[in-house]
Amino acid sequence: MTINDIAQLAGVAKSTVSRYLNGGSVSRKTREKLDEIVRETGYSPNTFAQSLKAKRTNIVGTIIPRLDSYSSNEILEGIDQELWQRQLQLIITNSDQNVAREIENIYALARQKADAIILFGGVITSDHLKAIHEVNIPVVILGQETPDVHCLVHDEAHAGITMGRHITSLGHQKILLLRVKKEDRAIGQLRRAAIIEGLSQKASVEVEEQEVSFVFEEAYQQAKLILPKTKATAIICVTDTIALAVMKAAHELSYVIPNDFSLAGFGGYNATTIVSPAITTVRYPYRELGKKAVTTVLQLLNAEDVPMKQIMKNELIVRESTQKITLS
Amino acid sequence: MTINDIAQLAGVAKSTVSRYLNGGSVSRKTREKLDEIVRETGYSPNTFAQSLKAKRTNIVGTIIPRLDSYSSNEILEGIDQELWQRQLQLIITNSDQNVAREIENIYALARQKADAIILFGGVITSDHLKAIHEVNIPVVILGQETPDVHCLVHDEAHAGITMGRHITSLGHQKILLLRVKKEDRAIGQLRRAAIIEGLSQKASVEVEEQEVSFVFEEAYQQAKLILPKTKATAIICVTDTIALAVMKAAHELSYVIPNDFSLAGFGGYNATTIVSPAITTVRYPYRELGKKAVTTVLQLLNAEDVPMKQIMKNELIVRESTQKITLS
Structure with missing residues (x-):
């Protein structure tokens, strides 16, 4: 059983199967079809994942929207702590809230052989989806829900x-x-x-x-x-x-x-x-989001099953700046 | 006239001449000697620099001490703006105030073929100097004065x-x-x-x-x-x-x-x-420091003469939190 066989059975391109096995972006319909074929044929994606491991650079790339954002920095802290514990290398690129730069950074990180990309989502365009599709490595989007891409969002x-x-x-x-x-x-x-x-x-x-x-x-x-x-x-x-x-x-x-x-x-x-x-x-929970992003990326690299959308909880903190209306 | 000839004339290793021509770290004495030989022999380091240009990745790597530091973020903004204008790529690595990680990041950026490294200085050890020496690409240190390494410091x-x-x-x-x-x-x-x-x-x-x-x-x-x-x-x-x-x-x-x-x-x-x-x-002037770091790096890549230490000015801003002592 080879990737070619799987591709033929599913009626999709070999590159789609490769993307599926790599944890890359695949439509839900195709994913379900491939899940079924893998189950039926007993094809072990882990073997494939293992062979990929050898090629890994242990670099995880991130794309942040701004350098002066408190939330981005907190998420990065979470990512950094989690990667460091696992002896993986974090590299950060900035898009300065510019869609074109964000997309360039997706390709740039792929060229630099990052194993996976964590994208801090802002405005997500079809060019993003095209780039995510083309780079053929796991991409996780934070903070924005996006069809057919794994994402972690706030409630x-x-x-x-x-x-x-x-x-x-x-x-x-x-x-x-x-x-x-x-x-x-x-x-x-x-x-x-x-x-x-x-x-x-x-x-x-x-x-x-x-x-x-x-x-x-x-x-x-x-x-x-x-x-x-x-x-x-x-x-x-x-x-x-x-x-x-x-x-x-x-x-x-x-x-x-x-x-x-x-x-x-x-x-x-x-x-x-x-x-x-x-x-x-x-x-x-920005730091927790960052940590969860890393575990998600690692699951994808190991070809494990990951829900397309994970939701993070939050809580109201009442402080001094809000009070009962005073009727004058 | 080749690098070998220059090295023989100066009585230093070929790698030292290469480092000198690359804008890397060389002791003041050696630098002065090589300056003199280059002047006397009419050897054009620019030719060498030109040939290097072809090999460039247009990536400048930075090493920051923390992800939540206002000053680091401001400096990064300045670096990012200046690099972006020149269509160069910024990658950021974090050392989390850990000397071992900082040194690892120097080697990691060199492996990723960064053209140059901008290091946000904290505690500088002999291991730093060794790494800076070994990677053989221009390194600029910000905020800390270091012998034989180009640095930008505050007054x-x-x-x-x-x-x-x-x-x-x-x-x-x-x-x-x-x-x-x-x-x-x-x-x-x-x-x-x-x-x-x-x-x-x-x-x-x-x-x-x-x-x-x-x-x-x-x-x-x-x-x-x-x-x-x-x-x-x-x-x-x-x-x-x-x-x-x-x-x-x-x-x-x-x-x-x-x-x-x-x-x-x-x-x-x-x-x-x-x-x-x-x-x-x-x-x-954090942003200006970042911008100046980029122009310094580019000068070094072009084998131009750059002072080993550049000093940035600052100014007192008196606001409400300081007042004349009230005698009670």
């Missing part, structure tokens, strides 16, 4: 709904939601929608939305323009970086948090505990 | 003296200096000594010193123990991360800054402007 529904409920439970009715671009599906769409869902479980809640940048300095400049115009008594920011930017703008404009308005973010970044008042947030 | 003398003078000019006489381990020469020795020098230009100043960690969480735990015991009216921290950790501990212990004590750091980290009161600091 955005839980995070958003819990936060929305917390804010309305404090009696707030006029809410300002600082969201990000829709092209970021996880944060721009799923997280946002869940917040709205959580908020709208109380009737008579008015939600005003403004789109801001992920980048601290830009969000800060935007907040300085937005704050004087809003009548909201609570501001929910889809990331802690945005919440910290709002806090800086608020200090500068002499607003007092939480008396003038409550403020909340998402992430659980360290800085939210340093500022005063400390910021209410949802803590995302 | 620690200016930073420390300026800060020391600022604190005594406010009338403070009892100062607590939170320093780091001496093995870090730039911060643990040079920066510390310059602060002491700045402080001691006023007579009757008492300086108490405590050693703390570079890492936020550890410094925060240490600060919680140190703060209740000190009688200082001003606390100088050798990094902004330590100053932020002190601020968190102070909030928790209900000290009011700057009324209970003035607080200052070094670095110019973003977070020092978000907290309240904003923290007095010395702004180090």
